Amino acid sequence: MKYTVSASMLENGFTVPNDIADKHLRLVGGEQIKVLLLLLRHPGKDWSTDDISSKLKLTREEVEDCLQYWILTGVIAESGSTDDGKPKEYIPKKPADKPAAKPAEKESASPVEYSRPGQEEIAVRISESKEISGMFADLQQILGRTIGYDGQCTFLLLHDRFGLPPEVIYMLADYCVKNGKSGYSYIEAVGKNWAHDEIDTVEKAAEKIESLGKTEQFWKKFLLATSLKNPKPTQKQLPYLEKWLYRQKMSFEMILKAYEEMADHTGGISFAYMDKVIDGWFASGFTSVNEVENAKKTKAEARSAAADSSASYNLDNFVKNSINNKPVYKRKKKK
Numbered sequence: 001m002k003y004t005v006s007a008s009m010l011e012n013g014f015t016v017p018n019d020i021a022d023k024h025l026r027l028v029g030g031e032q033i034k035v036l037l038l039l040l041r042h043p044g045k046d047w048s049t050d051d052i053s054s055k056l057k058l059t060r061e062e063v064e065d066c067l068q069y070w071i072l073t074g075v076i077a078e079s080g081s082t083d084d085g086k087p088k089e090y091i092p093k094k095p096a097d098k099p100a101a102k103p104a105e106k107e108s109a110s111p112v113e114y115s116r117p118g119q120e121e122i123a124v125r126i127s128e129s130k131e132i133s134g135m136f137a138d139l140q141q142i143l144g145r146t147i148g149y150d151g152q153c154t155f156l157l158l159h160d161r162f163g164l165p166p167e168v169i170y171m172l173a174d175y176c177v178k179n180g181k182s183g184y185s186y187i188e189a190v191g192k193n194w195a196h197d198e199i200d201t202v203e204k205a206a207e208k209i210e211s212l213g214k215t216e217q218f219w220k221k222f223l224l225a226t227s228l229k230n231p232k233p234t235q236k237q238l239p240y241l242e243k244w245l246y247r248q249k250m251s252f253e254m255i256l257k258a259y260e261e262m263a264d265h266t267g268g269i270s271f272a273y274m275d276k277v278i279d280g281w282f283a284s285g286f287t288s289v290n291e292v293e294n295a296k297k298t299k300a301e302a303r304s305a306a307a308d309s310s311a312s313y314n315l316d317n318f319v320k321n322s323i324n325n326k327p328v329y330k331r332k333k334k335k
Helices: 018-024 030-041 049-056 060-072 103-108 119-128 130-143 149-161 166-178 184-196 202-225 237-247 252-265 271-284 289-324
Strands: none
Touching (some): 030 049, 119 149, 130 149, 149 166, 202 237, 237 271
8 A cells, every 4th residue: 555645735834854854754753753843834933942842742851852953963953053053073982091000909990981972972973874873763663662862872872882783782672672671771781781791793692692581581480499589680690690500500409509508697688698609619519419418518527527536535535644643642740
């Protein structure tokens, strides 16, 4: 089926610049289109933020966000502005160089702080890079919603500052959506972890998602056997689980045993304590709970034997001293 605008509607209309349909239509959301159409419908009128907000039933923040995009891309201009309406030259921001640390201070050196892209930078990146504009359009399809400034800021941060390619960002966003966590702060936190772990190819991302799926299955089983309540592991707990499951190859029973050891010796939940316990077992080459229990039993028997030996030695000394050192009684001298 094909669609076209009714001829009667075209008899009474207003002009929409070609660039809006050719360059911007697939990049912007419904609210941004509404704001622009309102301004185009009344080209000679000066609209305030409050006017637009009232007319379109949008918040001031939503209106300002929409206007900022059109201003920075040169589509509209603020009243009294001397701007020529052209996007400003974009100079990529680089993170500040990490100061060289002295040998003794390497561990305490602070991490690099990454600046978040502003609205101006985002607008210019969209206008100059087909890869970025296409990435935002595709992510809107994955998320099922319009990406405003917060979303654009998050994804541009992961791409430009942390080096994740668009294909990996797509897989990241899709994973978060399928797990019911499509908030930008969560996506950013997971994306930073991926960047830290150098998950920068489609193959690595696929392996990561597969391991995360296995971890989630483990966690559901783990919850049933423990007093933990959080439905998913936190971002601090997740690295421990990945270490135990994939690097140290610990079984569910071994990790549960470590949890019991932690519960017996601490007053709360401490994955750091569990990690020390599991590290000790891993260093000893233990791969099953039986091996752990046998090692405990052997150690307890050794302590018991040492205690018995010490007690026997003391008793023998007592008997020997009693035989060889007979008591000598002396008479008191009469005065």
